[in-house]
Amino acid sequence: MLPTAKTILDGQALKVTKVNSVTGEVSVNVRKGRIRQIFDLTMELTCMYEKRDVEARITDFMSDMDYDDFEFTMTGVAAKVRDALKKTVWETLVEFRKEVEQVHGKSLLVEGPQTPASADSEKSKFNNSFVDKKEKSPSAVGTIEERVEFSAPMEQVWLCLTDVPRIMAWTRGTASLSSVEPGAPFSLLGGNITGRVTELATGLIKMDWRLRHWPSELVSTVEIKLSNGGSGTVLKMKQVGVPSAELDSVKENWHRYYWEPIKTVLGCASAVF
Secondary structure, eight states: OGGGOEEEETTEEEEEEEEEEEEEEEEEEEETTEEEEEEEEEEEEEEEETTEEEEEEEEEEETTOOGGGOEEEESSSOHHHHHHHHHHHHHHHHHHHHHHIIIIIGGGOOSSOOOOOOHHHHHHHHHHTTTTOOOSOOSOEEEEEEEEEESSOHHHHHHHHHOHHHHHHHTTTOOBOSOOSTTOEEEEGGGTEEEEEEEEETTEEEEEEEETTSOTTOOEEEEEEEEEETTEEEEEEEEEEEEGGGHHHHHHHHIIIIIHHHHHHHHHHHHHO
16 A cells, blocks of 8 residues: 555655565454554655655554654655655555455454453463363374465465564564574463474474473474465464364464464555555
């Protein structure tokens, strides 16, 4: 969406040509039957004016912000150039807010009052789903295999799995990691999930993965593969070494805490990019 933001100033085209990075948090939920957007985004952009590239930055663009508080800076240009593009970029981001609600909000609406899940409540629900499990070595383990389709380009799905700011967005800030590379440890959902990346190649991630309540010697292995599939991306996941008694609950939590939040973040990101 942002690379379509353009205007004309003194006969010269002035436009955004590339979104270099987006950091921050995006979520859409429902409260008392109404759609609520919560996001706080900082973006680094490349723009073009007088046939040269100009760097620009949007700082802390928030869901409830108005134009007077909108912070947009450009390097090496006059104030009138910045102000001209600032207005166009603002109008584009306002459309982004509307699109987020239209595309992702309707699927969240259900009858009756709803309360949005905070990061703390999400961690609590995850923890409670295993509250009756006892820490002892399982007598049998099994395998989970998933095939998930995302209506987003493969490179965007890949970023959601490997780019730390994106991971922080779909985990609602409950992740702890500094990088995604072979040997790098990770912790998600307040430490309920921990592990280590063991292999990383284009479209492929392998990792050791365990739940907090599992016996210390029990570690499952996860392999995630991405491929282009029609108009989107196909993700195939195979997890080996899950206690047989927990296969259903672990599979459900992959959907609740991985696939669905990633789809929400992907939808918001595709509107920005």
